[in-house]
Amino acid sequence: MLTPETDKKLFLIDAYAIIFRAYFAFAKNPRINSKGLNTSAAFGFTNSLIDVLKKEKPTHIAVVFDPPGGSVTRKESYEAYKAHRNETPEGIITNIEPIKRIIDAFNIPIIEVEGYEADDVIGTMSKMAEKAGYLTYMVTPDKDYGQLVTERSLMYKPGRGGEPAQIWGPKEICEKFELDSVDQVIDYLGLMGDASDNIPGMPGIGPKTASKLLKEFGTMENIFAHTDQLKGKQKEVFETQQSLGLLSKELARIITDVTVEFNEEQLELNDPDPDKIRAVFADLEFKGFTQKILGEELVVTAAGKVNELGQLDLFGVNDVEQVEQKVTAEVSGFKTFETETTNYQLVQTPEERKELLDLLMQQKEVCFDTETTGLDSLHADMVGMSFSFKAGEAFYVPTPVNYEAAKAIVEEFRPFFESGDILKIAHNVKYDLKILRRYNVRVAYPMFDTMIAHYLISPESKQGMDFLAEFYLQYKPISIETLIGKKGKNQGNMGDLAPEEISDYACEDADITFRLKQIFAPEIEKDHLKSLFYDMEMPLVEILADMEREGIAIDSQFLKDYSNQLGNQLAELETGIKEMAGMDFNVDSPKQLGDVLFDHLKISAKAKKTKTGQYATSEDILQSLVNAHPIIPKILEYREYKKLKSTYVDPLPTMKDAVDGRIHTQFMQTVTATGRLSSNNPNLQNIPIRTEAGREIRKSFVAKNGDYQLLAADYSQIELRIIAALSEDKNMVAAFQSGEDIHAATASKVYGVALKDVSREQRSAAKAVNFGIIYGQSAFGLSQNLGISRTEAKQIIDSYFEQYSTVKTYMDGAIAQAREKGYVETIYKRRRYLPDINSANAVVRGFAERNAINAPIQGSAADVIKLAMIAVYREMKKAGVKSRLILQVHDELVFDIHKDEVELMKNLIKNAMESAVNLIVPMKAEMELGNNWLEAH
DNA sequence: GACATCACG
DNA sequence: ACGTACGTGATGTCT
Incomplete structure (x- = not known):
């Protein structure tokens, strides 16, 4: 058998x-x-x-x-x-x-x-x-x-x-434990020990060594009997610590x-007791489970169908003859919906719309959502709008395919969107703002974005509406795939569906978002999130929407020429590389390249492997072998050009907007763990600048037209200034207040030499330490980075903390706070939760500790520039300028500046950035004007 | 879709 | 004995 x-x-x-x-x-x-x-x-x-x-x-x-x-x-x-x-x-x-x-x-x-x-x-x-x-x-x-x-x-x-x-x-x-037999598991556990169970194990023996020894000797006892075959430290341990090993083995034995x-x-499995099930889950407020377990019949109403019957009395809800529909959809064996009656209504006639608008205008808060023909918010057409102001009730207003006709219907709802009294609730409202701008409507504050609210409550969670609905409401919404099919070339389009087909889906989105708002709002009202949400993240939404719509101009011809040049250089390098290798292979494949370098050419005997067992060929490894073989520098050059061409030079011209010819990125506001923005489609926050060949690409980002120039304004040393402010370290604060070159000042302190006598090497080492501090680095990290010994690195770090002793106190305090409270926070109380901070696993715990140090620094810097953006935007609006904010790159803002506004804008920006926050360390903004993004640096 | 690599702050 | 600096997004390979 x-x-x-x-x-x-x-x-x-x-x-x-x-x-x-x-x-x-x-x-x-x-x-x-x-x-x-x-x-x-x-x-x-x-x-x-x-x-x-x-x-x-x-x-x-x-x-x-x-x-x-x-x-x-x-x-x-x-x-x-x-x-x-x-x-x-x-x-x-x-x-x-x-x-x-x-x-x-x-x-x-x-x-x-x-x-x-x-x-x-x-x-x-x-x-x-x-x-x-x-x-x-x-x-x-x-x-x-x-x-x-x-x-x-x-x-x-x-x-x-x-x-x-x-x-x-x-x-x-x-297989998992790399043993020959299950009988060896106890020996294995006894040898390596288990910190969480306080089984000591043999000193210096981990899983790998334990497996290896057992493969060779079979049992722990047999290892003790043959210690003559061991050597060094291992031999000593197994000769002197036998009782510890045997004790560990007994502790591990079940x-x-x-x-x-x-x-x-x-033990026989019986049916659950329905009454007890209902009672306990009601107590705990697990709505979904009762239904899952008892599998009761499901009923939802389909109000759209009612409308087809011509029996719809829009607002006399009690008179509506609700059509019951049994839903048989199943998810992993369980029914999808709870038994709950919803009232979703399709609103199609001018009279019904008027009635709906009147109702909307009476509300304090209304959730809305737009349905469109696609995800490209600059060009997608609106298909309809849904509204909800009471859980379980929602309305769907379809809009015609014809743009002008749709615009006329959107126009009817302008009083609602422009009301300064009604709280407009939406999930990912930036998208809806951009869509509505296409229809000439600028949604007015106050607004409440449930996606952003949840991002502040739980920054590392998923933020999609479907996920949140399942998590908080135990409710699985109708998927978009049900309506338009799976992603791919056959995916349909919301524009091809009848309003009746969309109505329930759209209503459900508004209904769910409204319910989520009721759950998140009390959390947002708490001290630590209120201002962050209402004074920082929400005001930023409109600014980001404007920046995305505005876009940035690029010079495609320049990029096309550069692409040809890179193409020629790559072809030549590729031929050379294959000749030197003496064989044909795909240079773009790290796997093949590793085999060529280390098996075929045998360039290094001690090649490092990646965690999946392949040869590592990353830049730092190739760099260390640069003199070992002439093929290495060729590969490095090839890699550089290939990256530039395939990531930037070739794709950028294809991403120009068909209508305005500009590049429109999206700024994601709910992605990062620390509070930074991120940018995608395309990512304009990682345009090359560090190498000569990469910098060329910046020349292709140009001003809007002959009347404009680009201006880049960046914070000088913002993260170090924030450490100084957070730690209140006297020496570091003083260095910034006196306006010294911070890296030179650090070198002067660490090496004990006068400021004017700091050598280039000393300044550069000090700079590396200053950076390392931001990341919570170790002596090992610094030694790797500077190519010095670990002992030297340790000396430098020790000396650094002697000079900036309060910085050390601050860092220890951040870790202590994380241990105690489970989170750290920025100057504006943005939190990052660190559940791993008390992990028994030292590696995992180490990551959490470095996060405890880094998150408040990186996150506070993100807070500062977000506030600066809001200040800049408000001042620009007040001044009524033609200039526009177009990009944010973490510590830098990029503007299209009208030539008539140069002085005005320079003053405005500098002032807004430097006074965005008031810390004990001054914030310094530097700026430059140019015809392209390279010149503006 | 995972992985390796590399662009930025 | 372990692994080793924080945060992102895009690309190409390979399964």
Whole structure:
């Protein structure tokens, strides 16, 4: 028998292991119900449980908990055992009782044995089940269970984030741990130890070494018997620390002879208890689950259909004869919708529109959304508009295909869009602003963008409306694909659909967005987000919309000529490279290139590999081999030109707008973890400048026309100034206040020489340290960067922190704050959450610590320039200038400046940028004018 | 779609 | 023993 066949499938769930994982999976977006209870753990656990029930169809099942007191036996054998384990988070403790209620509602037995941990109980039961002819699945992500795996007892690692669950049998265990047999798992765990379980392990032995030793010696004991075959430190460790190794092995061993009952009848899977299910999920406010589990009939109304029947009384909702429609769509076996009545209405006649507008004008807040023929907001045609001002109710106003006719209908709603009293709610409102500008409507503030609101609440989350609807409303909206098909050349177009087909979709979007606003608004009203949202992010939306619409002019002929030149150089380099290689290959393929350099030409014996096992050929590695073979400099040159041609020179002319011939990027406001903007389609925030050949490309970005010039204004050292301000370090603040060259001033302090005697090398090293500080670098990082020894790097860093001692205090404080509160924040209270800050894994924790240092710096700089943009924009509007703000590149603003406004604009910009914030360190803006972007630097 | 590489601040 | 500086987006290869 190759695969075990059995009718009896037993699932044993390691409760705490699943709960812990569920809790931390929601660390970035904890689920909080209206009572303020964090329900992440219960929600995640329930998801996993339902997943197992639905997908695996167990015949028998139990959930095993660790008892409150923990295990007795292991504590006796090793007192430090679990003594240092982090305390169970509050959010888990408060969820244990509800989770047990949920399991009980499912009629699933809960097993808890005093004095024994869940793994011991599950281990014992799996052995008993095996004898009774069961196929057992141990549900846990914990690798320690590997030792229990047999052909008939498997590990079941629940899926996460859409990933499918993994089932590990003996074969998979041996592969994952690189062992010959499952019997070696305990030796393996004992050798390498486990910091989170406080199993010490052998000093200096990690997973790789553990696998290697066991492949060679078979067991831990056998290693001790043959220490003569080891050498160096390893030999010493295995000769002197045998008892530690054996103890670790015993700590890792899961007990399989616990006294526990194996009651087949009790383990049998039963139907859930509907009353208990309803009660517990209502308590926790998990709306979606009850329906999922009990599978009740679904009803939605299709108001659009009502209209077809000619029975629509638009606003006398009670008189509407609602057509009930059974929805059978299923998602992973469950029904899609809840039983809920919605009232979505199609508004088509002038009378109905008038009635709708009157209603809109009476509201304090209205959610709106536009439907269009495509995603290109500068040219897409409007297909319709939807509105909602009450959960469950929405209206859809179709607009005709003909532009002028559509414009006339949009015009009817101008009083609404231009009202300064009604709060206009939308998801990603920048898009709708741009669409409406095509119809000559400028939407007036106040506005509330639910996408931006959620970005501030949870910056690293997904921000799409569909995702938020599922997360916060347990509601899966009609997908756009249902309407117009999947992405690709056959994708249809909203313009080809009848209003009746679009209405429910459009209404639903407005309805959902309205409901999301009600959930997010209270969060935004809190101290730390209110000003950030209303005074910074929302005002910025209109500015970005204007910048995107404005675009920037490029000289395509210049780029085409340059493309030819690069093409010729590339062809020549390619021939040379292949000749030197003595073979034909694809120079663009890092994989082939690596093989050519290190296998075929054998340029270096100690070539580095990437994590996927290929030879690494990145620039810094090639740079270190530049003198090893004449092919290397050719490849570096080839790479440079190829990048420029394929990323910038060739695509840019093709991205010119067909109507105005300008390049229109999109600025994304809800993408970065730190609060910066990002730019795409095309990305105009990474146009080359560092190399001679790259700089050429900047010449192709030109002023609008002969009446204009480009002006680039950038903040000088904004991030270092912010460190100085945040840390209030006397020495660093003084350096900025006196207007010194900060890198030279730093060098003078670090090396103890007079400012005038600072050498070029010293200044450049100081500059590297100043940069490194921003990123929370280590001595290793600096030594790599400067090509000096780690000892030297450490000396420089030590000296730096002696001179700027408060900077060090500040950095330590940032990490401490992250540990304590779980987040760090910018000067405008923008938060970044760092759930990994207390990770037991030093690498993971290191990343979080560097983020704790970097995020407030990078994020505060982003705050400053955003405020500057708002100030500049307001002043420009006040002055009524022809000049326009067109780009933002993190610390730089680019303008089309009308030649009559040069002096005015220079003063206006400098003033707005330098007084955007008032910190103890002055902000300095520098600017330059030119006919193209290169000259403006 | 993942990965490697490289453009910018 | 581990890995090693923060934040992005676009391109080409390869599966």
